Amino acid sequence: MKLTFAHMGHLYIPIGALFRHLGLEVVLPPPSSKRTLSLGCQNSPEFACLPLKVNVGNYIEAIERGADTIVMAGGIGPCRFGFYGEVEREILQGLGYEFTMFIIDPPQGKIGPLLKQLGSLVGPVKPRDVIYALRLCWEKVTGIDRLNRLAVKVRPREVTRGETTRTMTDILAEVDRAETIDATRAAVNRGLSRLAGIPQRQDGPPPPRVGLVGEIYVVLEPFVNLEVETRLGELGCEVERSIYLSDWIRRHVIGDIFRILRPDPLLSLARPYLGHFVGGHGLDTVAHTVEYARRGFDGVIQVMPFTCMPEIVAESILPRVSKELGIPVMTLVFDEHSSDVGVITRLEAFTDLIMQRRVRLGEIGECAVTSV
Amino acid sequence: MDMQAHGVDLYMTVGIPRALLYYYYYPMWATFFKELGADVVVSRETNKGLLDQGVRLAVDEACMPVKVFFGHVASLLDSADRIFVPRLVSVERRAFICPKFMGLPDMIRAAMPADGRLIDPCIDLSKNEREFHSEIMRTGSIFTRSRVAIHKAYQKSKVVLRRFKDLLVAGNMPESAISLSLAGHDGAYEGYTGEFGEVAAANQDAILSGPDDTISVGILGHPYLIYDSYASMSILSRLRDAGCRVITCDMLPDEVVEKEAQNLPRWLFWTLGRRILGAAFHFLHSRSVDGCLHITAFGCGLDSIVGELIEREAKRSGDIPLMSITLDEHTGEAGVVTRVEAFMDMLRRRKSA
Ligand code: SF4
Ligand code: SF4
Numbered sequence: 247m248k249l250t251f252a253h254m255g256h257l258y259i260p261i262g263a264l265f266r267h268l269g270l271e272v273v274l275p276p277p278s279s280k281r282t283l284s285l286g287c288q289n290s291p292e293f294a295c296l297p298l299k300v301n302v303g304n305y306i307e308a309i310e311r312g313a314d315t316i317v318m319a320g321g322i323g324p325c326r327f328g329f330y331g332e333v334e335r336e337i338l339q340g341l342g343y344e345f346t347m348f349i350i351d352p353p354q355g356k357i358g359p360l361l362k363q364l365g366s367l368v369g370p371v372k373p374r375d376v377i378y379a380l381r382l383c384w385e386k387v388t389g390i391d392r393l394n395r396l397a398v399k400v401r402p403r404e405v406t407r408g409e410t411t412r413t414m415t416d417i418l419a420e421v422d423r424a425e426t427i428d429a430t431r432a433a434v435n436r437g438l439s440r441l442a443g444i445p446q447r448q449d450g451p452p453p454p455r456v457g458l459v460g461e462i463y464v465v466l467e468p469f470v471n472l473e474v475e476t477r478l479g480e481l482g483c484e485v486e487r488s489i490y491l492s493d494w495i496r497r498h499v500i501g502d503i504f505r506i507l508r509p510d511p512l513l514s515l516a517r518p519y520l521g522h523f524v525g526g527h528g529l530d531t532v533a534h535t536v537e538y539a540r541r542g543f544d545g546v547i548q549v550m551p552f553t554c555m556p557e558i559v560a561e562s563i564l565p566r567v568s569k570e571l572g573i574p575v576m577t578l579v580f581d582e583h584s585s586d587v588g589v590i591t592r593l594e595a596f597t598d599l600i601m602q603r604r605v606r607l608g609e610i611g612e613c614a615v616t617s618v
Numbered sequence: 619m620d621m622q623a624h625g626v627d628l629y630m631t632v633g634i635p636r637a638l639l640y641y642y643y644y645p646m647w648a649t650f651f652k653e654l655g656a657d658v659v660v661s662r663e664t665n666k667g668l669l670d671q672g673v674r675l676a677v678d679e680a681c682m683p684v685k686v687f688f689g690h691v692a693s694l695l696d697s698a699d700r701i702f703v704p705r706l707v708s709v710e711r712r713a714f715i716c717p718k719f720m721g722l723p724d725m726i727r728a729a730m731p732a733d734g735r736l737i738d739p740c741i742d743l744s745k746n747e748r749e750f751h752s753e754i755m756r757t758g759s760i761f762t763r764s765r766v767a768i769h770k771a772y773q774k775s776k777v778v779l780r781r782f783k784d785l786l787v788a789g790n791m792p793e794s795a796i797s798l799s800l801a802g803h804d805g806a807y808e809g810y811t812g813e814f815g816e817v818a819a820a821n822q823d824a825i826l827s828g829p830d831d832t833i834s835v836g837i838l839g840h841p842y843l844i845y846d847s848y849a850s851m852s853i854l855s856r857l858r859d860a861g862c863r864v865i866t867c868d869m870l871p872d873e874v875v876e877k878e879a880q881n882l883p884r885w886l887f888w889t890l891g892r893r894i895l896g897a898a899f900h901f902l903h904s905r906s907v908d909g910c911l912h913i914t915a916f917g918c919g920l921d922s923i924v925g926e927l928i929e930r931e932a933k934r935s936g937d938i939p940l941m942s943i944t945l946d947e948h949t950g951e952a953g954v955v956t957r958v959e960a961f962m963d964m965l966r967r968r969k970s971a
Contacts, residue, residue: 293922293944323887324714329923332884336930349884520724522705522740525717553917558679559721566728579679 248273249367250313252301255466257491259422260386265317267379268368273313275304278469282307287582289337296551296581297463298330300470302337309343317367320351325525325556352498378427384492385427389434391490393417396441398486401479402453403446411476413440452484454600457538459488459531460549461557464580466491471549471580472589478547481597486543488534489527519563528556532563539571544600546573547593552581574600630761631657632737633698635690636664638683638719639706641792641841645799646779647702653771654761659698661690664848668693673947675729681915682946683842684718684725686849691726695735700760703736708744713889716920784814786868791854792845833965834863836901838894838928839913840921841868843945850913850945851954857911860962865907867897874900882927891924898928902935909939909965911958916946939964 250273258274265272286303321328331349348367353360401410417437424430464471478485512533520532535546550557561577568575576596632651648658672689694701703726706719723738739753758768785795844850857864875896886892901907914921932940941961
């Protein structure tokens with residue numbers, strides 16, 4: 247069995263490690279590229295959302311490399327994601343590929359069916375090995391998140407443009423290669439000090455802070471969001487992402503297994519503007535925008551795939567949040583035709599705007615607000 | 619606006635937008651509000667002005683049905699005291715309508731000056747009915763303090779809904795089913811004995827038994843798209859004028875639809891999606907129609923998934939032609955008419971061959 251799964255940002259590092267340590271052979275799809283995208287678009291329904299199309303491209307390229315088993319998450323609605331697996335299976339079967347697909351459903355408070363599903367995928371393994379594999383995976387997830395959180399602080403201050411990004415690529419490769427928990431920790435710590443050691447400018451005002459919100463796949467996948475995080479950083483902004491994998495796993499996977507029922511802090515933040523979960527990350531987008539406004543951020547950027555239902559709800563509401571809380575908000579919608587040039591132009595305009603706003607706020611006080 | 623304080627002789631006008639699930643629930647909603655002493659007004663039929671207004675108010679990315687809805691709500695701002703914009707999460711267990719329906723009242727409030735004017739109960743039957751009942755009580759309490767009155771109004775509205783659904787399955791289009799179901803509003807429906815159910819049953823034989831000499835076309839699509847003649851460029855009446863029998867997915871009984879939808883390996887968690895897919899599978903498998911027409915909204919998330927599953931099934935089962943037409947506010951009428959006519963010609967040729 248040669249197992250594969252679709253790309254989503256750096257997810258391949260922890261998930262790859264998890265499966266390898268469970269004794270499975272993993273065949274990763276090559277990094278997403280123009281070819282991936284065009285394979286995906288050719289073979290997916292025209293109006294499917296972008297993540298599905300890139301998934302399909304990833305699977306095809308992984309199968310070309312010899313993968314024969316696909317692992318994919320399932321879902322129970324309300325958004326399309328819950329049906330991705332079924333449609334993807336149909337598409338690949340229609341293309342004549344031979345493969346097995348495992349669609350892993352969310353546990354919804356019952357761990358039994360999940361373990362059974364995983365058991366049939368993994369086969370007999372010692373509980374000790376399972377625990378080690380899970381710990382290693384978690385170590386990588388949290389390590390990568392720590393590195394990222396530092397990188398976004400260093401990038402706007404770096405003296406040599408691009409150095410942070412180059413260093414990160416290096417560090418992540420090292421984290422990926424680490425085969426044990428200790429080696430992972432060491433790689434992460436080395437990485438943190440390497441990032442801290444990057445020459446940074448010390449003078450001048452602190453960089454403006456920009457929150458990045460939106461649909462999880464687009465937020466986490468630089469190939470699809472056309473490197474929005476890096477570009478903003480290199481335009482001099484300190485970016486805070488609303489979604490880090492470790493937070494997400496804590497809330498959704500662990501929370502879902504144990505049915506941790508506590509009032510959702512996001513819901514209470516969003517409540518004046520959006521009073522209900524709307525699938526995907528729509529509620530998170532509104533809640534985090536409110537949070538960033540309260541924390542005095544200079545702006546918020548929402549990223550989403552074209553036709554993304556939950557984010558369209560959020561997009562409809564953000565102008566109100568922007569106006570009432572006085573924080574500039576810009577929405578970027580991505581599809582297979584999105585171009586670097588378009589995104590760069592809009593990001594430059596946005597950073598100009600928030601820089602000007604800063605100057606103005608500094609001059610004429612708190613009550614002057616702008617919205618986009 | 620506290621009407622309660624003035625007693626019952628001051629009527630409150632409740633506006634109901636003629637859009638989205640109006641086509642499935644209007645008789646129920648109208649009955650509920652009328653029973654509580656409100657005047658009910660419905661926005662006029664969709665026209666260019668309404669749609670243009672909706673396009674201006676909604677974000678570009680929204681699908682046309684949502685833009686149409688925005689237009690209808692805006693048109694009621696002047697004519698109604700309150701506007702009914704429910705948060706429609708779910709109307710059955712384990713299933714939803716669409717993420718956009720879950721945020722509707724908030725989207726409306728962000729787009730137009732509707733604060734404090736909306737009646738926006740959260741309708742969520744996906745888990746338990748308890749909370750749903752407290753939402754009904756909360757909504758009713760806008761009009762009266764009497765819980766008994768609210769309960770009665772709700773019970774009546776349920777009877778009317780049953781009557782309306784039977785009328786749909788009996789082959790009526792929603793607008794006529796709406797007026798028939800509301801006819802005799804003054805208590806007549808309390809005695810509703812299910813007579814339309816019998817008509818429906820009789821009619822089912824005709825619908826389920828399959829084509830005769832007339833060309834019959836199975837129509838798949840969201841009610842707010844296929845029955846809104848402006849939004850759908852009158853495709854249904856064009857078909858009928860050309861002598862076709864039109865069978866929409868809403869004319870099939872629930873059991874048929876559910877049974878067919880179970881052919882999927884996974885529970886399809888969208889109520890409307892299941893109806894469309896179940897109806898499509900029924901048409902394809904029973905060959906009870908000469909062709910299927912899927913009318914979809916550009917950018918609709920459900921349609922992109924459900925449409926793909928239907929198309930693959932149509933290819934597999936082979937002999938019922940399926941055409942899909944995607945509509946948005948920029949779609950040109952001429953192109954749609956040409957495609958519909960070509961489709962009908964093709965069905966005619968096949969039939970006479
Ligand atoms: S959240 Fe958006 S991108 Fe994800 S499945 Fe739903 S519509 Fe598609
Ligand atoms: S189901 Fe489709 S057409 Fe209806 S509101 Fe949702 S996205 Fe729009």
